[in-house]
Amino acid sequence: MTQQDVDKATLIEGLNEDLAHEYQAIVMYNTYAAAVSGVHRQELSNFFLTEVADELEHARFLAHKITALGGTPVTSGVEVDYTTNAREMVENVAEAEAETIERYVTRMKQAAAYGDYGLEAKLSDIIADETEHKEEAEMLLRGKWDE
Ligand SMILES: [Fe+2]
Ligand SMILES: [Fe+2]
Incomplete structure (x- = not known):
């Protein structure tokens, strides 16, 4: 990957994809925290x-970072899969x-190719x-689930 492969627009597009997934993660975790039930509710929540x-x-x-690069940040997240099954939540x-x-590994390589080493370090x-x-999620999935 060289700088010719990664122009500013490509980097901004990638960072916006990451941002949409961060918003998804926020909604996913907040929703699961509210919806989780069963004997492990409190710790999972x-x-x-x-x-x-x-x-x-x-x-x-x-x-x-997106605005600093001159881009427009997305304002919504990727859809979240809703479930009330605690194990399925942790698997998701x-x-x-x-x-x-x-x-983020892809983005880090793009940031380096683009020449933004501060972004590379942050990523x-x-x-x-x-x-x-x-x-943490993988460790929760080990062991016995009795529901
Ligand atoms: Fe994140
Ligand atoms: Fe995360």
Whole structure:
């Protein structure tokens, strides 16, 4: 990937895709926190709400970065799959976080090719956050679920 491959418009388009998925993550976690039921309700609800704060910070960064680059940030998120099944919620979360990491790895390479090393570094931090989210969800999926 060279700078010729990544112009500003391409980078902004990619960051807007990331932003739409951050808004999706915020809605997903907030909705699941409210809708989760069963014997694990309290801990899962707290887990989901903790993630909302991280995703909001990612969304804040992306929206500002997009405008700083001269772009227009998206104002809505990707649709969320609603479920009332606690295990399905955590499975959806693990899958969404894994896909998010892949998108950010691509974006980080684009940022480097474009020559924005500050963005590259910031995306690396965000990847670390998303990796923690993914691992937490995967750990929740291990072990027994009795519902
Ligand atoms: Fe995020
Ligand atoms: Fe996340």
